[in-house]
Amino acid sequence: MKSLIASLLLxxxxxxxxxxxVVGQPAPAFTxxxxxxxxxxxxxxxxxxxxxxxxxxxxxYVQKHYGAANMQGTQKAAVDQGVVWLSINTVxxxxxxxxxxxxxxxxxxxxxxxxxxxxxxxxxxxGRAYGARTTPHMxxxxxxxxxxxxxxxxxxxTANPADIATATNHVKAALAESLAGKPVSVSSTRPYGCSVxxxxxx
Amino acid sequence: xxxxxxxSLAFVLGLAAxxxxxxxxxxxxxxxxxxxxxxxxxxxxxxxxxxxxxxxLLIEHQPHWHTYWKNPGDSGLPTTLQWTLPPGLxxxxxxxxxxxxxxxxxxxxxxxxxxxxxxxxxxxxxxxAGATLPVKLKAEWLVCKEVCIPESGEFDLELxxxxxxxxxxxxxxxxxxxLPQAAAGAQGxxxxxxxxxxxxxxxxPAAWQGRKLALxxxxxxxxxxxxxxxxxxTAERWTARIALDPQRxxxxxxMPAVLVSDDGQGQVAGLQVQVAVTxxxxxxxxxxxxxxxxxxQTLPALAAPAPTASLGSLPLALLFALAGGVLLNLMPCxxxxxxxxxxxxxxxxxxxxxxxxxxxxxxAGVVLSFLALAAxxxxxxAGGEQLGWGFxxxxxxxxxxxxxxFTLIGLNLAGLFxxxxxxxxxxxxxxxxxxxxxxxxxxxxxxxxxxxxxxPFMGASLGLALTLPAAQALAVFGALGLGMALxxxxxxxxxALARALPRPGPWMATFRGLMAxxxxxxxxxxxxxxGQQTGIDGAAALLGALLALAFVAWALGSxxxxxxxxxxxxxLSLLLLAVALAWALPALRTVEAATAATAATAAxxxxxxxxxxxxxWSPEAVAQLQRDGKPVFVDFTAAWCVTCQYNKRTTLxxxxxxxxxxxxxxxxxxxxxxxxxARITAELARLGRSGVPVYALYAPGAAAPRxxxxxxTVAEVExxxxxxx
Numbered sequence: 021m022k023s024l025i026a027s028l029l030l031x032x033x034x035x036x037x038x039x040x041x042v043v044g045q046p047a048p049a050f051t052x053x054x055x056x057x058x059x060x061x062x063x064x065x066x067x068x069x070x071x072x073x074x075x076x077x078x079x080x081y082v083q084k085h086y087g088a089a090n091m092q093g094t095q096k097a098a099v100d101q102g103v104v105w106l107s108i109n110t111v112x113x114x115x116x117x118x119x120x121x122x123x124x125x126x127x128x129x130x131x132x133x134x135x136x137x138x139x140x141x142x143x144x145x146x147g148r149a150y151g152a153r154t155t156p157h158m159x160x161x162x163x164x165x166x167x168x169x170x171x172x173x174x175x176x177x178t179a180n181p182a183d184i185a186t187a188t189n190h191v192k193a194a195l196a197e198s199l200a201g202k203p204v205s206v207s208s209t210r211p212y213g214c215s216v217x218x219x220x221x222x
Numbered sequence: 223x224x225x226x227x228x229x230s231l232a233f234v235l236g237l238a239a240x241x242x243x244x245x246x247x248x249x250x251x252x253x254x255x256x257x258x259x260x261x262x263x264x265x266x267x268x269x270x271x272x273x274x275x276x277x278x279l280l281i282e283h284q285p286h287w288h289t290y291w292k293n294p295g296d297s298g299l300p301t302t303l304q305w306t307l308p309p310g311l312x313x314x315x316x317x318x319x320x321x322x323x324x325x326x327x328x329x330x331x332x333x334x335x336x337x338x339x340x341x342x343x344x345x346x347x348x349x350x351a352g353a354t355l356p357v358k359l360k361a362e363w364l365v366c367k368e369v370c371i372p373e374s375g376e377f378d379l380e381l382x383x384x385x386x387x388x389x390x391x392x393x394x395x396x397x398x399x400x401l402p403q404a405a406a407g408a409q410g411x412x413x414x415x416x417x418x419x420x421x422x423x424x425x426x427p428a429a430w431q432g433r434k435l436a437l438x439x440x441x442x443x444x445x446x447x448x449x450x451x452x453x454x455x456t457a458e459r460w461t462a463r464i465a466l467d468p469q470r471x472x473x474x475x476x477m478p479a480v481l482v483s484d485d486g487q488g489q490v491a492g493l494q495v496q497v498a499v500t501x502x503x504x505x506x507x508x509x510x511x512x513x514x515x516x517x518x519q520t521l522p523a524l525a526a527p528a529p530t531a532s533l534g535s536l537p538l539a540l541l542f543a544l545a546g547g548v549l550l551n552l553m554p555c556x557x558x559x560x561x562x563x564x565x566x567x568x569x570x571x572x573x574x575x576x577x578x579x580x581x582x583x584x585x586a587g588v589v590l591s592f593l594a595l596a597a598x599x600x601x602x603x604a605g606g607e608q609l610g611w612g613f614x615x616x617x618x619x620x621x622x623x624x625x626x627x628f629t630l631i632g633l634n635l636a637g638l639f640x641x642x643x644x645x646x647x648x649x650x651x652x653x654x655x656x657x658x659x660x661x662x663x664x665x666x667x668x669x670x671x672x673x674x675x676x677x678p679f680m681g682a683s684l685g686l687a688l689t690l691p692a693a694q695a696l697a698v699f700g701a702l703g704l705g706m707a708l709x710x711x712x713x714x715x716x717x718a719l720a721r722a723l724p725r726p727g728p729w730m731a732t733f734r735g736l737m738a739x740x741x742x743x744x745x746x747x748x749x750x751x752x753g754q755q756t757g758i759d760g761a762a763a764l765l766g767a768l769l770a771l772a773f774v775a776w777a778l779g780s781x782x783x784x785x786x787x788x789x790x791x792x793x794l795s796l797l798l799l800a801v802a803l804a805w806a807l808p809a810l811r812t813v814e815a816a817t818a819a820t821a822a823t824a825a826x827x828x829x830x831x832x833x834x835x836x837x838x839w840s841p842e843a844v845a846q847l848q849r850d851g852k853p854v855f856v857d858f859t860a861a862w863c864v865t866c867q868y869n870k871r872t873t874l875x876x877x878x879x880x881x882x883x884x885x886x887x888x889x890x891x892x893x894x895x896x897x898x899x900a901r902i903t904a905e906l907a908r909l910g911r912s913g914v915p916v917y918a919l920y921a922p923g924a925a926a927p928r929x930x931x932x933x934x935t936v937a938e939v940e941x942x943x944x945x946x947x
Binding site (some may be wrong): 043078080144148154171206210216218219 | 368371468
C-alpha cells in the first residue's frame with residue numbers, strides 16, 4: 021500500500037518519467053504507423069524474434085553504425101534468420117533532427133537498411149514504454165514475447181567507426197543464443213549514443 | 223549536413239594546432255562552434271622530481287552546451303584524455319569536479335556547462351634533459367545541447383623546466399575548489415529493497431546536515447537517474463530511497479558516489495562518499511514482483527546456509543557471529559587449545575563453583591581478546607591502514623612469537639620442563655592462587671590461535687562488521703567471542719556435562735604427553751607460514767631460535783638437573799639464546815624489503831611446479847580476461863589460513879574440478895594474502911569480505927562475481943560452473 025502511494029506520488033511528480041521495460045518480463049505491447057503509412061503492432065509478430073532499434077539519422081552515433089554498414093549488416097543477418105527488425109524513430113516534430121516519414125523512408129533506403137519496418141514515434145509513446153534513452157538503443161524480444169536483451173549495439177561506446185571491428189556486437193550475440201534456444205548471457209548493457217529526442221511537455 | 227562536418231572540422235583544427243610550428247607559444251587550443259578547449263599546465267614550484275605538477279584541459283562551453291561527467295547519466299559519454307609524456311612523467315586520472323544534473327525531457331544526464339577545467343596530477347619520477355619537456359594530449363569529448371557532437375582535439379605544450387609555471391594558477395585553484403570534498407568519517411551503505419536502492423550515509427559534516435542533496439553514483443547503469451528519490455535527514459544521517467534502473471547493467475558491491483548540494487543559484491558543492499552495497503543484487507527480471515515468465519534463478523549452492531549472502535541486519539549478524547564462534551572450536555588451529563581446556567576440566571571437576579568461575583573467566587578472556595583485536599583493527603583501519611582479518615599473521619614477528627609460544631607449551635606438555643622450576647616462585651604461587659586469571663589468560667591464548675581460522679559464517683559477519691559503526695562492529699566481534707567460549711561456559715555451568723568428563727588419574731600424564739604433538743604440529747605449520755613470508759633463511763632462523771629456546775627451557779626448568787648444573791647450563795643456554803636471537807631477528811625483520819623479491823621467486827617457483835594452471839591475481843588481469851570474454855575464478859588465499867590450505871589441497875586440486883574449469887575455459891587466478899597487500903585487501907572489501915578464504919567466479923560480462931562458500935565442495939563448484947552456461 022505504502023509503495024503504491026509512493027509510486028502514485030512519484031508518477032504525479034514526474035509525468036514524463038520513462039516506463040520500465042524489464043529484461044525477463046513481457047515486452048510492452050504497441051501499435052504504430054510505419055513510414056509508408058501501414059499500421060504495425062508488436063502482437064503481429066507473436067512466435068517470432070523481434071529486434072527493436074532506436075534510430076535518428078541526425079545522431080553521429082547512428083551515423084557511425086550506418087556509415088560503416090554495421091547496423092545494416094546486423095539487420096540483414098537477423099532478417100535472413102526469420103527475425104523481425106523494427107527501426108523506431110522517436111524524434112519530436114519540433115526537433116531539428118525530425119524527418120517526415122517520406123524523408124526517413126528515403127534515408128533508410130539510401131542507407132540500404134534491411135529493417136522489416138521503420139516506425140514513426142514522434143509522440144515518444146513507444147520510447148517511453150521501453151525506456152529508450154539513446155540512439156541507437158537496442159531491444160530483443162523472444163518468440164514468447166519476453167524481453168531478453170536491452171542495451172547497446174556493441175561493447176565500444178565511442179563515435180569512432182574504426183572501433184566497430186574490435187567491439188563485441190551484443191545484438192548478434194544475444195540473437196545467436198536466443199535462436200539456439202539458450203538463455204542470453206549478456207542481457208543488459210549500458211546503451212550509448214545521443215539522447216532520444218522526446219517531445220517536451222507532452 | 224552542417225553538424226556532420228563539425229567533427230572533422232574539430233579534427234582539422236586540432237591537427238593544425240598540433241602540427242604547426244609555433245615557436246615561443248606554450249599553449250595549444252582548439253576552438254569549435256560549441257567549445258574552446260585549451261591544454262594548461264601548473265607547476266608552482268617548477269617542474270622537478272617529487273614536485274607538484276598538474277596538467278589540465280580547459281573547456282569553455284558556449285551557452286547551453288555541455289560535456290559529461292565520468293558517469294554521464296542516461297546518455298552521453300565522458301571526456302577522455304590520452305597523454306603522450308616524456309619518460310619519467312606519469313599522468314594520473316582526471317580529478318572530476320562536482321558535476322550538475324542536466325535534465326533533458328524524461329532523461330537525466332550528469333555533466334558541466336560554462337567553464338570547466340579537468341585537472342590531472344602528473345607524477346615526476348625522473349626529469350629528462352632539456353630546457354623544455356614536450357607534452358602531447360589527444361582529447362575526445364561529446365558536446366550536446368539539443369543535438370550531440372562528438373569532437374576531438376590534439377594539443378601540445380612545451381613545459382619549461384627552469385622556472386615555475388603558475389600563470390594558470392587561478393584556473394587550477396578554481397578547479398580544486400570545484401572538486402568534491404573528501405568526507406572523512408562519512409560511512410555509506412546501501413541495500414536493495416524491491417526495485418529501490420536504500421542508501422544510508424552517516425557521519426556527514428555538520429555544515430551539510432539538513433541540506434537538500436542528490437546522490438550521483440560514479441558507477442553508471444545502476445540507478446534510475448531521472449527518478450526523484452525520497453530522502454530524509456535524521457541528525458547526521460541522510461537516507462534516500464532511489465529507484466533502480468529497470469534496465470540495470472551493473473551490480474557493484476561498492477558504489478563510490480558524489481553527494482551534490484545545489485543552492486539553486488548555480489553554485490554546486492560536492493562531497494565524495496563511499497557506499498557499500500550490503501545485500502545481493504536480484505537477478506535481471508526478478509526485480510519486480512509481477513514476473514509473468516519464470517526466470518531461471520541461480521540455484522542455491524548446497525543445502526548449507528550460504529555464507530556468501532550478505533547480512534542485512536545487526537541481529538542476524540550477531541546470530542551468525544555467535545554460530546561462527548561455536549564452529550571455531552572445531553577448527554584444526556583451535557584444537558590444541560581445546561585439549562588444554564578439557565585437561566583443565568578434568569582437574570577441576572570436583573569443585574563446581576571453581577569450575578563455573580573458571581568457565582566465566584575463560585569466557586571473559588575470549589570475549590575481551592576479540593574486542594581488543596577488533597578495536598585494534600578498527601583503529602588501524604580508521605587510520606587508513608589496509609588491513610583485514612588475520613592481519614596479525616601477516617607479520618613474521620608475530621608468527622615467530624606464536625611459534626615460540628607453542629614450542630614452549632609443547633615442551634611443557636611433553637615433560638621436558640615444568641613451569642614451576644622456570645618461573646619465579648612468586649609468579650607460580652600467584653598463578654595457583656589466582657586460577658581465575660589463569661583461566662582468563664587461556665581464553666586469550668585461544669583467541670590468538672583461532673584468529674586465522676575464518677570459519678563459515680565468519681567471513682560475512684566480519685565483512686559486515688567492518689562496514690558498521692564502531693559500536694555495532696564491536697558487538698559483532700563480541701558475539702563471535704561469546705560463541706567460541708559458549709561450549710566451555712555451558713560445560714562449566716552444567717554439572718552433568720562436567721561430570722561426564724573423565725575422572726583425574728594416571729591417564730592424565732599420558733594424555734598430557736599426547737597433547738604435546740598437536741602443539742608441535744602447529745609449530746611446523748607456523749614455520750611453514752614464516753617460510754612463505756621470508757623464505758628459507760627466515761624459516762631456518764626461526765628454527766635456530768626455537769632450538770635455543772628449548773635449550774633454555776630445559777636448562778632452567780628440567781626437574782632432573784641439580785642446582786649447580788642448572789646455574790652453569792642456564793647461563794650457557796641464555797647466552798646461546800641471545801646469539802640465536804641476534805642472528806634470527808634481522809632475518810625476520812628484513813622481510814618487508816625482501817618481500818617483493820621473494821614474492822617474485824615464489825611465484826615463478828610455483829609456476830614451474832604447477833604447470834601454469836594458476837596465474838597470479840591482479841585487478842588488471844581480471845579486467846583483461848573479462849574483456850576477452852573469459853570466465854575467471856579467483857582464489858583469495860594465504861599460507862597462514864588453514865581453511866584456505868585445506869581447500870587448496872582438496873576441492874581445488876581435485877581432478878574433477880580442474881577438468882571442469884578446463885572444459886569451460888575458466889582462467890584461474892590466485893590472490894595470495896600471506897603478506898600484506900593493499901590491493902587484495904581493497905578487493906576483499908569490495909566483495910564485502912575482510913578475510914580469506916574467498917572464492918569468486920566471474921561470468922563473462924558480469925561485473926560482480928558469484929562468491930562460493932568458504933568450504934566449497936566439488937558439487938558446489940560444478941553447479942556454479944554449470945550456471946556459467
